[in-house]
Amino acid sequence: MSIAPAPPARRPSPIAWRIATVTSIRDExxxxxxxxxxxxxWAGHRAGQHVDLRLTAADGYSVExxxxxxxxxxxxxxxxxxxxxxxxxxxxxFLHEVVVVGDRLEVRGPIGGYFVWEAAGAAxxxxxxxxxxxxxxxxxxxxLRHRTRAGARNPARLLFSSRHxxxxxxxxxxxxxxxxxDGLLVVHTLTRSRPPDWTGYDRRVxxxxxxxxxxxxxAGARCFVCGPTALVEVAANALVRLGxxxxxxxxxxxxxxxx
Amino acid sequence: xxxxxxxxVLDGNAVxxxxxxxxxxxxxxxxxxxxxCHTVSxxxxxxxxxxxxxxxxxxxxxxxxxxxxxxxxTAILIDTSGAxxxxxxx
Numbered sequence: 001m002s003i004a005p006a007p008p009a010r011r012p013s014p015i016a017w018r019i020a021t022v023t024s025i026r027d028e029x030x031x032x033x034x035x036x037x038x039x040x041x042w043a044g045h046r047a048g049q050h051v052d053l054r055l056t057a058a059d060g061y062s063v064e065x066x067x068x069x070x071x072x073x074x075x076x077x078x079x080x081x082x083x084x085x086x087x088x089x090x091x092x093x094f095l096h097e098v099v100v101v102g103d104r105l106e107v108r109g110p111i112g113g114y115f116v117w118e119a120a121g122a123a124x125x126x127x128x129x130x131x132x133x134x135x136x137x138x139x140x141x142x143x144l145r146h147r148t149r150a151g152a153r154n155p156a157r158l159l160f161s162s163r164h165x166x167x168x169x170x171x172x173x174x175x176x177x178x179x180x181x182d183g184l185l186v187v188h189t190l191t192r193s194r195p196p197d198w199t200g201y202d203r204r205v206x207x208x209x210x211x212x213x214x215x216x217x218x219a220g221a222r223c224f225v226c227g228p229t230a231l232v233e234v235a236a237n238a239l240v241r242l243g244x245x246x247x248x249x250x251x252x253x254x255x256x257x258x259x
Numbered sequence: 260x261x262x263x264x265x266x267x268v269l270d271g272n273a274v275x276x277x278x279x280x281x282x283x284x285x286x287x288x289x290x291x292x293x294x295x296c297h298t299v300s301x302x303x304x305x306x307x308x309x310x311x312x313x314x315x316x317x318x319x320x321x322x323x324x325x326x327x328x329x330x331x332x333t334a335i336l337i338d339t340s341g342a343x344x345x346x347x348x349x
Contacts, residue, residue, distance in 0.1 A: 015276065015279050015280060050272070050275065050276070052276035064276070066272075066273055066274075066275070066276060108276060109276075111275040111276045111279055111285070111287075112272055112275050112285070112287050112303070113275075113285040113286075113287050113288040113303075114271075114272060114287035114288040114301055114302070114303030114304070115272050115287070115303060228266055229265065229266050229268055229269075230266065250303075251270065251304070252270060252272045252273075252303075253268065253269045253270045253272075253273070253306075253307075254269070
């Protein structure tokens with residue numbers, strides 16, 4: 001008789017809070033900033049995962065918020081989050097107006113295992129269809145940055161809904177990624193105002209728009225949808241009606257609790 | 260599918276941190292069965308009501324309560340009575 005050794009843990013152990021240092025802050029739009037955190041003992045992450053941030057006041061009151069990681073896994077422990085300023089929020093105004101490079105913040109992660117995409121195995125070759133509303137683009141940007149760094153050339157499309165052209169988060173970088181000629185197309189829709197020469201979509205995401213942008217990828221696409229609840233419902237239901245199997249559609253609702 | 264347009268309603272991905280702390284592992288890809296309508300969803304698909312002292316996770320199909328989570332300074336309490344089972348892969 002022998003005692004079998006304990007099997008290796010398949011999943012990460014409980015998540016500990018760590019002290020991260022802010023190493024850069026960059027404006028993305030007038031209301032959105034990207035903050036890079038250097039996180040000690042970072043075990044690596046997958047594109048689509050989050051970190052939780054905890055702020056604690058002198059009197060012990062603390063608030064936690066979950067932020068999608070914007071940086072690709074290849075960037076390692078320099079973990080970038082992108083934060084939209086929500087007026088009246090508790091955390092985002094602090095991150096926008098108070099935090100400076102060198103500050104230390106409590107962070108835990110990476111968190112999440114459902115809304116993730118990796119350019120490995122079969123997924124690296126399958127068509128990828130991403131739908132974003134506003135700052136819902138953040139985890140999808142991690143996927144696109146990862147796709148590029150991993151050298152994947154699978155057909156990929158991002159349908160990105162913003163209110164105004166100047167509100168488009170990562171606008172220049174998305175244009176550069178799409179110009180690289182590795183199979184990515186970025187399609188914008190602007191719901192509130194358009195530049196004078198605008199020829200793209202000018203309405204909220206709907207069934208017809210989803211169908212038109214998805215069509216070249218076909219029903220074998222792997223789909224990730226992230227944005228406000230209404231957009232997520234419309235897009236996910238449209239994809240089901242277009243014949244995509246439910247298990248190829250992954251959704252993440254993004255909302256004002258992330259303030 | 261229940262149509263949910265209330266912008267304050269999120270999903271299980273938004274509360275993955277507290278669930279991972281309580282269970283000691285990543286929970287968003289863990290499937291569970293709703294005790295009310297018997298639909299199997301992964302935790303990341305559950306609808307999450309987070310703007311209250313506790314977190315309520317509801318079935319995306321029937322809106323029945325599947326999990327309730329309350330954090331206190333000394334403990335995390337989870338009511339699992341709305342789930343007939345959760346499946347953890349070895």
